[in-house]
Amino acid sequence: MTAAGRRARSILIGATGAFLLHAPFARLAVAGTEEWSTFDVFLQEEDDESVIDHLLARPPEAWRDEWERGSRAFRTSQGCLTSGQWLVETDLRLRTSMGSRARFGLDVRDEQSDRASFTYFDLSVRAPTAYGTPGLWFRPFHDKSRQDFSFFWEAGAETAAARARLDFTFEDTFNNFWAFRQTRVGDVSEPYERHPYEPSCGLWLRGDRGRLELEGQWLTPSRKRLAPDPLTGVTPHATLWGGYGRALAELRLAQWRLVAAGENRQARSTETLLGPTGADFRRQWSGEAALVRAVSRRLEIEARWMYQGRAQVSDAPFTVGELAAIDRVLQLETRWNAGRWAARVGGFHDRITVAHAGIFSYGTRIESRAYLGAWMRFGQVAISAVEGIELDPEPYAVWFVHDKAFLGIQSTF
Numbered sequence: 001m002t003a004a005g006r007r008a009r010s011i012l013i014g015a016t017g018a019f020l021l022h023a024p025f026a027r028l029a030v031a032g033t034e035e036w037s038t039f040d041v042f043l044q045e046e047d048d049e050s051v052i053d054h055l056l057a058r059p060p061e062a063w064r065d066e067w068e069r070g071s072r073a074f075r076t077s078q079g080c081l082t083s084g085q086w087l088v089e090t091d092l093r094l095r096t097s098m099g100s101r102a103r104f105g106l107d108v109r110d111e112q113s114d115r116a117s118f119t120y121f122d123l124s125v126r127a128p129t130a131y132g133t134p135g136l137w138f139r140p141f142h143d144k145s146r147q148d149f150s151f152f153w154e155a156g157a158e159t160a161a162a163r164a165r166l167d168f169t170f171e172d173t174f175n176n177f178w179a180f181r182q183t184r185v186g187d188v189s190e191p192y193e194r195h196p197y198e199p200s201c202g203l204w205l206r207g208d209r210g211r212l213e214l215e216g217q218w219l220t221p222s223r224k225r226l227a228p229d230p231l232t233g234v235t236p237h238a239t240l241w242g243g244y245g246r247a248l249a250e251l252r253l254a255q256w257r258l259v260a261a262g263e264n265r266q267a268r269s270t271e272t273l274l275g276p277t278g279a280d281f282r283r284q285w286s287g288e289a290a291l292v293r294a295v296s297r298r299l300e301i302e303a304r305w306m307y308q309g310r311a312q313v314s315d316a317p318f319t320v321g322e323l324a325a326i327d328r329v330l331q332l333e334t335r336w337n338a339g340r341w342a343a344r345v346g347g348f349h350d351r352i353t354v355a356h357a358g359i360f361s362y363g364t365r366i367e368s369r370a371y372l373g374a375w376m377r378f379g380q381v382a383i384s385a386v387e388g389i390e391l392d393p394e395p396y397a398v399w400f401v402h403d404k405a406f407l408g409i410q411s412t413f
Contacts, residue, residue, distance in 0.1 A: 030200050032139065032148055033171050034118040035111075036219050036242035036267045041282045041312035042323060043114045045354075047081045048362040048394075049404075050114055051308060051327045052348045052369055056386050056406050057087055060375050062337060063382055063410050068206075069159045071095040072413040079386075079406030081114055083396075088112040094413075095158075102127040105137070115284075126154070133157075145175035145190075150198075161206045169198040171219070196222035196240070213248040219267075229273075242267035257292040273317050280314035286327070298338060302346075304331040321358035328352075344373040347391075368392050369403055384408035 044050040057077045059067070067073055076090040092108035105124035111117065126135030132155045139148040149170045156163030176191035200217035221241040228235045248261040266283035286308030294300045308327040314320065333346030350367040373386035388403030 030150060030167050030169055030198060031217055031219070031242070031244060032118070032120065032169075032198070033196060033219065033222075033240060034120075034146070035116055037240055037269065038116045038118055039242070039265060039267050039282060039284075040115065041284055041310045042314075042319060042321060042359050044310065045323065045325075045356070045359065045361045047085065047114055048365065049350070049367045049369065050081065051306070051329055052350055052367060053079060053081055053087065053404060053406075054113075054115075055306075055329070055331065055348070056371060056388065056404075057089065057408070059408050059410060060342070060382075060384055062342060062375075066382075066412060067410060070412040071159060073411070074413070075408070075410040077406070077408045080404040085114065086112075087114075098125065107137075146172055147174055149173050163204050165202045167198070167200040169200070171196040171198055171222075190224050190226055190238075192222060192224050193237070194221065194223040196220050208252070210251040211248065212250075213246070215244075215246040217242075217244040219243070226271075236271065236273045238272075239270045240267070255294040257290075257294075259290040259292070260287070261289075262287040269318070271317050275316070278315040278317050280312070280318040282310075282312040282314075284308070284310040298336055300335050300337075302331075302333045302335070304333075305329070306331075319359065321356070323354070323356045323359060323361065325352060325354045325356075325361075341376040342374065344371075344386075346371055362395070366392065371403075373406075375408070380413070381409065381411040 047053060057079045059075055059077055063075070067075060070093070072094050074090075074092045076088070078089075079087045081087050088110065089112075090108070090110040092106070094106040096104055098104045103126050105122075105126065107120070107122040107124065109118075109120045109122075120139055122137045122139050124135055124137035126133050132153050134151070134153050136149065136151050139150075141147050150167050152165060152167040154163060154165045172192070172195070176195070197220045198217060199220075200215070202215040203213070205212045219240070219242040222239060224238045224240075226236040226238055242265070244263070244265050246263040248259070250260075251258045262285070264283070264285040266281075266285075268282075269280045270277050272278075286306055288304060288306035290302060290304040292300055292302045306327065306329040308329070309325070310327075311324045313322050328351045330349045331346060333344055335342060335344045347370045348368060352367065353364050354361050356363075368391040370389040370391055371386055372389070373384065375382055375384035384407065386406040388405065389401045390398045390403040
């Protein structure tokens with residue numbers, strides 16, 4: 001194994017108990033095989049400032065309560081990753097009555113980025129009882145074999161300050177499961193020999209003094225039989241499993257607010273074609289802490305520190321390569337909130353160490369960026385814009401001081 005491979009393995013083992021935060025508040029959505037299979041770490045090296053870009057794409061924290069309490073809400077976060085790649089993360093949540101007690105729901109979750117690429121369109125029904133709220137949801141796809149079903153139980157309303165939820169999802173339900181004949185995958189037959197399931201759970205406690213949020217998901221190992229090779233007749237196989245965990249703790253003390261948060265995402269795929277089995281293992285994790293001080297009723301200052309590790313090791317028939325990278329990000333920001341509008345100014349300093357082999361990387365480096373931003377409210381619609389200012393010499397052209405721009409929109413109905 002190369003030095004990069006040994007370094008990657010060291011990071012993968014040491015990351016077992018660590019976490020990474022993608023957003024300042026939960027998306028409350030169950031993942032699927034599409035999310036695990038498209039999760040990638042190599043692709044993030046195409047953007048030398050990927051971590052900073054994802055941090056700036058987060059929705060303003062001032063919008064958080066409105067999103068969590070809304071039964072009909074939409075939000076999207078978008079921004080520039082590279083000269084040819086655009087980040088898009090979109091959520092839509094709609095709820096309406098189905099009689100005196102039952103409720104119908106629609107949840108749309110879409111992510112197109114250097115981390116993963118998927119679109120979910122979930123239809124749900126829930127019926128409150130004296131012992132909690134049982135429900136089910138269905139995730140349709142044009143390819144019938146990819147459709148998912150899930151049963152869940154909730155304690156506390158979705159918009160309540162305290163709630164818990166348990167899910168059990170039947171992934172790719174109609175692929176050789178509860179079907180009288182094998183359902184095709186695309187134009188070929190790829191039946192499961194070991195079917196995937198996805199149990200998940202979550203706990204959310206929110207109050208005036210702070211909050212605690214815990215989430216976890218596990219995609220059970222699956223084994224799929226691929227189409228036989230037309231020349232040799234050999235039947236190849238593919239496997240996939242993944243795991244996800246997220247935690248957030250927040251405490252308010254007078255004019256101070258302390259935040260500790262994190263998340264861990266990992267996945268492993270294998271594929272056996274004509275030669276030895278090839279494996280692709282990837283993990284991304286970090287921990288972060290923030291300290292916020294309210295200077296006045298409208299002005300506050302925030303300092304944030306993130307330590308992120310990302311690693312991937314893969315063999316043929318996947319992309320052959322190894323990557324082990326660590327980001328150490330310091331963010332300082334000042335915000336002025338006037339109610340219906342707000343302004344922000346801040347800066348990032350990211351010290352990145354990289355060991356890699358067989359893939360493209362900008363290597364060990366330092367990335368620094370200043371930024372200016374503002375958001376305004378127009379009735380029920382809030383719009384945010386952020387402009388990045390490059391502070392480092394780059395190996396590519398930068399127009400004057402313009403680095404990258406980001407856009408956010410949120411609305412309730």
